[in-house]
Every structure is written in C-alpha cells, then in structure tokens.
Amino acid sequence: MKVVAIGGGTGLATVLRGLKHHVTEPARPAQFRPEITRLTALVTVTDEGGSSGRLRRDFRILPPGDIRNCLVALAEDEQLLTQLFDYRFSSGRGLRGHNLGNLILTALTHLTHDFAQAVRLTSEVLAIRGEIFPSTLSDVHLEATRTDGAVIRGERSIAKTRVPIQRLHVVPSRCRPLPETLAAIYQADLITVGPGSLYTSLAPNLLVQGIAAEIARSRAVKVLVCNLMTQPGETRDYSAADHVRALHQHAGRKLFDHVVLNTGRLSGSLLRRYAVEHAAPVELDLDAVRKLGVKPICANLLIEDQVARHNSRRLAQLLLSLAKKRDR
Numbered sequence: 412m413k414v415v416a417i418g419g420g421t422g423l424a425t426v427l428r429g430l431k432h433h434v435t436e437p438a439r440p441a442q443f444r445p446e447i448t449r450l451t452a453l454v455t456v457t458d459e460g461g462s463s464g465r466l467r468r469d470f471r472i473l474p475p476g477d478i479r480n481c482l483v484a485l486a487e488d489e490q491l492l493t494q495l496f497d498y499r500f501s502s503g504r505g506l507r508g509h510n511l512g513n514l515i516l517t518a519l520t521h522l523t524h525d526f527a528q529a530v531r532l533t534s535e536v537l538a539i540r541g542e543i544f545p546s547t548l549s550d551v552h553l554e555a556t557r558t559d560g561a562v563i564r565g566e567r568s569i570a571k572t573r574v575p576i577q578r579l580h581v582v583p584s585r586c587r588p589l590p591e592t593l594a595a596i597y598q599a600d601l602i603t604v605g606p607g608s609l610y611t612s613l614a615p616n617l618l619v620q621g622i623a624a625e626i627a628r629s630r631a632v633k634v635l636v637c638n639l640m641t642q643p644g645e646t647r648d649y650s651a652a653d654h655v656r657a658l659h660q661h662a663g664r665k666l667f668d669h670v671v672l673n674t675g676r677l678s679g680s681l682l683r684r685y686a687v688e689h690a691a692p693v694e695l696d697l698d699a700v701r702k703l704g705v706k707p708i709c710a711n712l713l714i715e716d717q718v719a720r721h722n723s724r725r726l727a728q729l730l731l732s733l734a735k736k737r738d739r
Contacts, residue, residue, distance in 0.1 A: 412447050412734060415599045415631075417546075419455035419477045419612035424484035425720060426603060426636065427452055427541065429727030431485050434540040447731075450541035451595040452481045453588075453622075455615045457553050457581070459566045462499075462509045466517050473526045473545055475516035477612075482512065482530075485539035493537060527589060544595070546616045549586035553615060555579045566611045571644045579610050579661060581618045588619050596625045601734035604667070605636040606721060609654055610645045614661045623662035632734045635670045635705075636726065639712075639719045643689040651707070652699035659703065669706045669733055672697075673721070675713030685719075692719075708733065 435446045456473045463476035486493040496512040519529035557574040617623045700707045714722045
C-alpha cells in the first residue's frame with residue numbers, strides 16, 4: 412500500500428506517528444496486518460511565526476518547523492537523537508526560541524543550496540520511515556479575502572481573524588510542486604488530508620498548481636481527517652460539513668470519499684478551557700456531510716493531553732482499514 416499524507420503543523424505529525432508503525436521493514440516484513448510500502452508526507456510551507464518565521468526572514472529559506480515536526484514523527488528512534496533535533500533553546504541571544512532541528516535544516520539548505528535536498532539528508536540521519544516533501548519550493552505567502560471584503564495577508568493574521576474567510580490565495584499563485592510529489596499522489600492507494608488548521612495548514616497545499624487536480628484524478632481512497640475542535644479565528648463555529656465544503660471550494664472540485672469524525676467526548680474541565688478561547692468541538696452534521704457526496708466515518712479517536720488530540724495509533728488503523736476495503 413502506498414500512502415500520501417497531506418497537511419502541516421502538529422496534525423500531520425500525529426497522522427504520521429501512527430502510520431509509521433505499519434511501514435514495511437525490508438529485513439523483517441510484517442504479516443497479518445496492513446503494510447505500507449511507501450509513506451509520503453506533503454507539508455505546507457507558509458509558516459511565518461516563531462522560529463520558522465525568524466529563519467525564513469533572516470536566511471531567506473522555506474520555513475522548516477512543520478517539516479521538522481514530520482521528521483521527528485517519522486523517525487525510527489524517537490529517543491535521544493530526535494529529542495535533540497526537537498530541542499528548543501530557552502535562552503541565549505539570537506538562539507532563544509529556535510529548535511535545533513530548524514537550525515540544522517537551515518544550515519543544510521545553505522550548504523546544498525537546495526531545501527528539498529536538505530530535507531532528504533536530514534531524513535537519512537534520522538532514519539525516518541517515509542519521505543517528506545514541501546508542497547512547493549516557491550517562497551509562498553498567504554492572502555485571504557474575508558466575507559466583509561477586507562484582504563488580510565500572512566498566516567498569523569489569517570489565523571487570528573474574527574471575520575469569516577471567503578477565499579484563500581497563495582502568493583505567487585503560479586507556484587508548482589515537486590515532480591516527485593505528483594508522482595506519489597498518482598501512485599497512491601490512500602491519500603489523507605488533515606487534521607490541521609483549515610486555512611493555514613490544509614488549504615494552502617491544495618492551492619499549489621496541479622496538486623488538487625492530481626488528487627481528484629487519483630484512484631486512491633481519499634480521506635479528510637476532520638479537526639476535533641474549531642479554532643477561535645479561522646474556523647469559529649465551523650461544522651464538519653463546513654470543513655469539507657471549504658476544502659472542496661478551494662480545490663475547485665470534490666476531493667474526498669470519506670471524512671473521519673471523532674465521537675469521543677471531552678472532559679468538562681477541558682471543554683471549559685477551550686470555551687475561554689472561543690473554541691468548541693466540531694459539530695458532526697452528518698446529513699450535511701452526506702449531501703456533499705462524502706461518507707462520514709465516526710469513531711472515538713480522542714485522547715486528552717492538556718489539549719485534545721487524535722489517538723495516532725487508532726487513527727492509523729482506521730485509515731488503513733478504509734483503504735483495505737477498497738481493495739476487496
């Protein structure tokens with residue numbers, strides 16, 4: 412089975428952390444369970460905040476943070492080496508706030524003059540179970556038109572908007588993906604999108620020229636992993652159908668066969684904490700989802716770890732079972 416996972420932020424890393432346990436090891440092939448012969452992560456590169464934003468501005472490279480998260484998630488050994496790669500400096504002039512992994516990717520980019528090559532070399536060092544591609548090598552930024560007609564620019568402004576987003580754009584619009592990305596999508600048996608911030612982690616990938624069209628053409632099982640919670644800015648009051656609809660609109664076509672929805676219930680204390688930030692569990696409007704031509708797949712996928720997260724192992728098993736059903 413060949414799998415392509417699309418997204419950004421910590422959401423994509425959660426999916427990858429579960430899927431990597433099903434990747435075939437050539438020396439010791441797994442039996443009696445789904446096997447992944449190729450696992451490809453397609454990662455958004457529009458981050459402008461934190462360590463990634465600083466490195467992007469100072470060194471004119473693509474933001475490395477989301478790529479770093481995926482490298483750590485796919486690493487064979489998540490112990491010392493990956494902890495070191497994920498280490499964040501808490502002091503030091505110029506160093507404070509930076510992750511060591513971000514700095515390594517920056518250094519390798521300058522040594523090789525090729526961000527994609529820097530990611531490949533780092534993947535070899537960490538012995539990751541899979542491959543990681545940026546959605547584009549172009550220096551892209553986000554721009555959004557709100558429902559009130561105002562245009563806002565930059566990932567941070569879009570994430571914080573209090574007025575709903577009508578349309579998202581990437582600038583420049585003629586950005587292209589790597590040929591390897593389109594090839595992986597073409598060959599995939601399973602394509603997943605999400606979870607992740609709708610307008611700043613998921614939709615930007617679909618706006619890179621050729622990606623949405625290739626997904627639509629693919630004969631793979633195509634699944635949206637819906638977010639557990641709304642986000643105070645960009646998806647306040649969004650239901651499950653709203654998430655699907657927004658991605659289909661930005662792709663310019665129907666993409667998904669299934670949408671995975673969580674039925675697990677948050678504890679009262681965590682619900683209250685989210686409510687203070689104007690966030691709430693995503694409404695499961697199943698009939699509205701079905702009217703969009705997408706089949707809802709409901710399961711308890713929730714774990715609580717100070718915040719609400721998907722259970723990566725359970726999610727991976729569910730995703731692979733959907734792909735296996737297509738093969739029967």
